[in-house]
Each structure stands twice: as C-alpha cells, then as structure tokens.
Amino acid sequence: MNHAAVPCGAVRRIDANEPFAFHCHRGVPCFTRCCHDLELGLTPYDVLRLRKATGLSSTEVLERFVIIEQDDDEPFPRLYLTMVDDGKASCVFLGPEGCSIYPDRPSSCRTYPLGRAVARSGDRCEEHFVLLQETHCQGFLEPLLNTPKGFLHAQDLAVYHTFNDLVAGITQHDHIRQGMNLTVRQQRAYLLALYDLDTFREKLSEGFIDFHSTPDAAVFDDDEALLSYALVWLDHELFACGSESRG
Ligand code: SF4
Ligand code: SF4
Known part of the structure; x- marks a missing residue:
C-alpha cells in the first residue's frame, strides 16, 4: 500500500487526493460500535434530512431527537443528536440492523473517519481534511483504498457541503x-x-x-x-x- 501508516487513535492531516485504506460495511466486527456515546453536532441540512427520514415536522424532530445547548460564551446555539439512556448511550436512530435512517444520516456520520474544515477568506473557501483513526474502528484493516475526495463523493456529501458552507458564511462571518x-x-x-x-x-x-x-x-x-x-x-x-x- 502506498498510504502512510497512521498510529492508533491518531488524527493527522491528509490531502484531498492522498490514498488511505478504509472500508466500513456490515461485515466488520465493529459494526455500529461508532454509533454510541457521541457528541454528534447537527447542521441545518442534517435536520432537514432528519425531517425527511422521519416524516415528522421540524418542530417534532427538534423536540424528540435533538438537544439544543446555548453556551454564554458562544454566539450561536449548538444542536446535538440525542443519545438514549440504555447503558451504552446509543444513538437514538440506532436499530438492531444498524442505522435506521441510513440514507438520510447526518453529515458527520457520512464523513467519518474523515474530518473536513473550510477556511474562509473573503469569498474564497479552502477545504482541509484530517483522518481520524480510532482504536475500535476496524475499517482501517480493510484493503479498499480511497482518497478523501473519492470517499466524500461516494458518501453523497456534495449537497450537505453546499448547505454547510452557506451556514459557515454566517457562523464565521x-x-x-x-x-x-x-x-x-x-x-x-x-x-x-x-x-x-x-x-x-x-x-x-x-x-x-x-x-x-x-x-x-x-x-x-x-x-x-x-x-x-x-x-x-x-x-x-x-x-x-x-x-x-x-x-
Ligand atoms: S445517525 Fe445513524 S450512522 Fe449516525 S450515529 Fe446514529 S445510528 Fe449511527
Ligand atoms: S467503527 Fe469504523 S468500521 Fe466499525 S462500523 Fe464504525 S466506521 Fe465502520
């Protein structure tokens, strides 16, 4: 393999076209291990998709599945997906077969194990990526090679990124x-x-x-x-x- 080795639990920057080995699928021994005990931040477009997935109104989605926090030091409220009190802090949408809203899962679920940041300078936006390799995630032992660009494309993230970047125009104004x-x-x-x-x-x-x-x-x-x-x-x-x- 021509990708750099990543130590366990490491986060490192990765270029958009740099190959890395990773494949998440139902056959991995850690299937759904990453759907517990999360601080899973929700963007407006994530909530729009949750509304679509559940058929509920946006008000009902916020009441039933979202925690809203307002820190005195922060200008904007933060919204998180609810984890249920089942002793494992499972995601509220985790079912016996895995994610029950998979086609409409939030952007951070789609992006994992990558992280994407956008640096804004005037009208210019620059994308940066990090790769997070957690010890429990065995998707890194799979042979499938991908690049951040290819991986995010395969996860259908384009529309999420379009809206998330527009929101960043406000939160990073x-x-x-x-x-x-x-x-x-x-x-x-x-x-x-x-x-x-x-x-x-x-x-x-x-x-x-x-x-x-x-x-x-x-x-x-x-x-x-x-x-x-x-x-x-x-x-x-x-x-x-x-x-x-x-x-
Ligand atoms: S929304 Fe789905 S993929 Fe994301 S943490 Fe919850 S169960 Fe897992
Ligand atoms: S821990 Fe990694 S390989 Fe396992 S289900 Fe989650 S993302 Fe997939």
Whole structure:
C-alpha cells in the first residue's frame, strides 16, 4: 500500500487526493460500535434530512431527537443528536440492523473517519481534511483504498457541503469573528430560520417574516429552496439590520 501508516487513535492531516485504506460495511466486527456515546453536532441540512427520514415536522424532530445547548460564551446555539439512556448511550436512530435512517444520516456520520474544515477568506473557501483513526474502528484493516475526495463523493456529501458552507458564511462571518454578540432574539431567529423550517415557512406564509426579497413559489414547496431563502434572510437579519435595536 502506498498510504502512510497512521498510529492508533491518531488524527493527522491528509490531502484531498492522498490514498488511505478504509472500508466500513456490515461485515466488520465493529459494526455500529461508532454509533454510541457521541457528541454528534447537527447542521441545518442534517435536520432537514432528519425531517425527511422521519416524516415528522421540524418542530417534532427538534423536540424528540435533538438537544439544543446555548453556551454564554458562544454566539450561536449548538444542536446535538440525542443519545438514549440504555447503558451504552446509543444513538437514538440506532436499530438492531444498524442505522435506521441510513440514507438520510447526518453529515458527520457520512464523513467519518474523515474530518473536513473550510477556511474562509473573503469569498474564497479552502477545504482541509484530517483522518481520524480510532482504536475500535476496524475499517482501517480493510484493503479498499480511497482518497478523501473519492470517499466524500461516494458518501453523497456534495449537497450537505453546499448547505454547510452557506451556514459557515454566517457562523464565521467577519462580524462574528470580530466578536459580535447575538441578542436572544437573534439566537432565536437562527434556530427558527435554519432548524425549524416548518415554523419558518408558516410564519413566512402568514406574513410574519419581513424581508425585501419576496419568496418564489418553490420556497413553499421545497425544503432546500426554503433553507436557501432562510439563509439569505438570516444573513440580512443578523448583519444588515444592526443589532442595537434588538433585545
Ligand atoms: S445517525 Fe445513524 S450512522 Fe449516525 S450515529 Fe446514529 S445510528 Fe449511527
Ligand atoms: S467503527 Fe469504523 S468500521 Fe466499525 S462500523 Fe464504525 S466506521 Fe465502520
């Protein structure tokens, strides 16, 4: 093999086209070992897909499967997938046959054992990858070679990355990096627009969302179109309206 050896439990940077050996499948002895005791952060697009997978409203998904935390030092709330109290802290979607929402599993489940970070500089985005080799993960003993680029493509991550990068445009906005604090009202707007899409759509159709850009019909029928519109609205709400008047 022409890939560099990775010590157990190691994290190392890896280039987008650098080969590594890894294959996760139902036959590995550690199957589903990685679906326990996780701090599994959820992006807005992850929640959109959870809504699709469960057939529930976004409000119900948030109530039943998501933990929302607001750290005083952080501008934005963080959302995590619930782990159940079964003595093993299993993921709420782990069933006897494995992941019960596999086609719609969150981006971090798809990305593992890679990590992806995007460095923004103005309009430019630069992708960086790390490879995480945990001792329990026997997928590294499989002979299949891949590269980060090929692996992420095979995991159907393109649409996740598109939306996650748009969200990063807000969470890593210059104003935020320069120390802008969000009011409680702005934090609620973030949760509403990006995570509780059904309520956002309802408020939009009832005329409670004030914005100069009139939504087209697709916004009312298509969740991805709605999330795109919500991102533009939120960007304006947080960074163009001025924070002094809010509380
Ligand atoms: S969502 Fe699915 S793949 Fe992700 S941790 Fe839960 S059971 Fe595992
Ligand atoms: S521990 Fe690794 S090989 Fe095992 S199921 Fe999880 S990702 Fe796959």
